[in-house]
Structures are given as C-alpha cells and as structure tokens.
Amino acid sequence: MRAAVLGTGAWGTTFATVLADAGCDVALWGRDAAVCAQITTEHRNEARLPGIALPAQLTASTDAARVLAGVDLVAIAIPSQSARATLEPLRALIPAHAVAVSLMKGVELSTDRRMSQVVAEALGLKPDRIAVLSGPNLAREIAERQPTATVVASTSARTARLVATACSSAAFRPYTNSDVVGVELCGAVKNIIAVAVGIAQGRGLGFNTMATVITRGLVEITRLGLALGADAETFPGLAGMGDLMATCASPLSRNHSLGVRIGQGMTLDEAIAATGGTAEGVKTSRPVLELAQRVGVEMPITAAVVGVLHEGLPVEELAPLLLARPRKAEGA
C-alpha cells in the first residue's frame, strides 16, 4: 500500500514509522524543507523525536503533489486549528480512490467541528472514505517500538479495516470501531482533562486528586459523547480511559506538562513556549465547552480549564471551585 503522511511533527513522523514497519511505501509531507531533508537523508527528526533512528526508507518532501501522487492512504497529523487551511489547497491532489485518516485530537475553534468533519469539508470526501485513529499513543514511546494499541474508527467497516491493516505491526495493534464521534471526542477532550491533572500536580497535589480528575473527566467526556450520538462502549475503551491514563500520567504529554507549568505559576504564553509542540487542549477547551453548552451537558472540569487558561481564573481557585459544586449521586 502507498501512503502519505501530512505533517512532520512528533506524531506524523512516528505514524509514518508505524506505516513503514507495517510494510507500506510511505512518504511525509511537511512545510519545513530542513526537517524534510533531515528525515530523508539522515533518518532523524531531531526537533520532534531527538535521538530516534527513523526507518531508512522513509522520505519527506515539501512537494505535496509528489508525496500524494498515487497514494491509497493519506494520514493527517497537522495541529487541529491549522488543518482546514492546510488541507484545502491539497484537495485536488488526493487520488480518487484514496482514504484519509485523521490522527488529530482537537475540535476546531469557531466552528466546533470535529477533525473528521473538517477533513470531509476541506478535502471534499464522503464520510465512508474517512477514518480517525485515537488511543494511548504517546509518539516517542511508539517511535521506540514500545507496544501499544489504538482504535481506528470509520462509518465504513471497509475503510476502518483498510487503515487498521495498513498500520498493524508487531508493536502497534489497531482495533476497529464504527463510533467516529465517540473516538474523536475522547481524543480531543482527554487533552483538556490532562491539562487539569497537570495543573493539580503543579500545585503539589497527589494521586487521589489525579484519580478524581481522571475519573470525573471520563464522566464529562461520556456525557458529551452520548449527547452527540456516540456509543457508550467507546468511553471505557482504549480511546477513552486508555488515552486518559496515558496522557494524564505521562511527563511526555505536552498537555499534561503545560498544565503542570500553569499550576506552578507560569502564564499561558510562558507555558506554551516552555512546553514546545502542540498542546491541543489549550485551544480545544473553548469549542468543547461551547459544544457542551449547546447540547445542555455540564462539563465542570473543562469549564474550570477554560477559566484558568482563557479567563483569568487564578489556579488556586480551581480545586475549591470544583469541590464547591452541589453534592449529588455518583451516576447522576
């Protein structure tokens, strides 16, 4: 199978490695010529995956027409807020038979669209040619060939199977799923919950707090997902609880690290600069809260993160704010 990966960041480069390990003929497209040259000639991406040796057959180019010619699969790993503007000019270059897989974990500002919806609109693809991939997938661990699993969801079982086959290797195990809405929401909202956990840890709080925020975070994600038509079984699975555990616990997570820095007293701009890479939870928090308000779903942790990141709520008020909410039954 021939594949293209759009985006030479940590996840795009790593997923290209996964595809190469699975036997695909794969090329990356990126906007930075120096990064592309380093991947092609030195088999490294030092900025995003320092010290990792990439497969020798992996190539990268800034020439989208060349990278996309004749491909069967297009994987997209661009920061969510840049996806639409980046993809629209590439529309005519996508081969008529190709399927697209979104690797992105965010919701678009101002439209509140999930990434598969952005991909459909920007590339002019029907939903049955689109899949989303999400799970406990910290790029660096996967680039080191540490074993993990993931979820590939599509409204088309054939498309989900095709993508799963393309990326299945000894260290990377994809499970298929038909719940695109649930899998995508899990990936986007867990980043916000990871920021909240990071803030708590940055304030010096321990594992009880972490477990509380993760568990109640999963409740928020589930409530929103069910209101938007997702399947209940998705949330305790790899894309839901699995990714929450990985992202909220790992120092490799940008969202978690950014939260820690905010909890320790940095401003948002300082924390973004110190963290590096894309922490999707920062910009995705507002559109997720808007989505929730539109469908009448309460998301107190997300609202508190929006308060701290975007509305000047002091970090020391975050925990008391959440604890002061009216008492209720756990399942209510």
Ligand SMILES: NC(=O)C1=CN([C@@H]2O[C@H](COP(=O)(O)OP(=O)(O)OC[C@H]3O[C@@H](n4cnc5c(N)ncnc54)[C@H](O)[C@@H]3O)[C@@H](O)[C@H]2O)C=CC1
């Ligand atoms: N890093 C990880 O462990 C994982 C990341 N993801 C998701 O994958 C997506 C991408 O994340 P990363 O690769 O980690 O981010 P990154 O920050 O490492 O890289 C982003 C890449 O996109 C490029 N880019 C940014 N704006 C662009 C534009 N307008 N046109 C072309 N290229 C542009 C950057 O140059 C960079 O190569 C995010 O939605 C993230 O949530 C999902 C699973 C794992």
Ligand SMILES: O=C(CO)COP(=O)(O)O
């Ligand atoms: O999505 C991820 C792990 O599944 C990566 O998390 P970060 O974007 O927070 O680094």
